[in-house]
Amino acid sequence: MRNSLPLLAIALCxxxxxxxxxxxxxxxxxxxxxxxxxxxxxxxxxxxxxxxxNDSAASMLEGAADNLEDQADNVRDMAEDGAAAR
Structure with missing residues (x-):
């Protein structure tokens, strides 16, 4: 799923x-x-x-959450860049 998120954003743009x-x-x-x-x-x-x-599991979950938040920011940035290019 992690690799499909940038592809989704690229497709949207x-x-x-x-x-x-x-x-x-x-x-x-x-x-x-x-x-x-x-x-x-x-x-x-x-x-x-x-x-x-479990501290190890908590750390892993927090890392995954951070990655998703970064992907959300990337989707928004790409959509803004696509709109600005018009």
Whole structure:
């Protein structure tokens, strides 16, 4: 799943580049929805990390949550860059 997230973001931006201006807002909304979903998953992982007594597992979950938050930021940045290029 980790490798598919950048591909999803690239696909969203690719569609943005190929569409007309009327689709730009829709693609931006879709990118925002993807980013929001990634952040919700990151929050779930953070909650799981706080609930576990195993320090190693907590560290791993926190790292995964950080990665998802970074991916959410990347999706938003790519969508903004695609909109700015228009």
């Amino acid at each position: 690719g569609v943005s580049a190929c569409s007309d201006r009327s689709d730009t807002a829709s693609i931006g909304n879709n990118a925002e929805a993807v980013a929001d979903a990634l952040e919700r998953k990151a929050n779930d992982l953070d909650a799981m990390a706080e609930a576990t007594a």
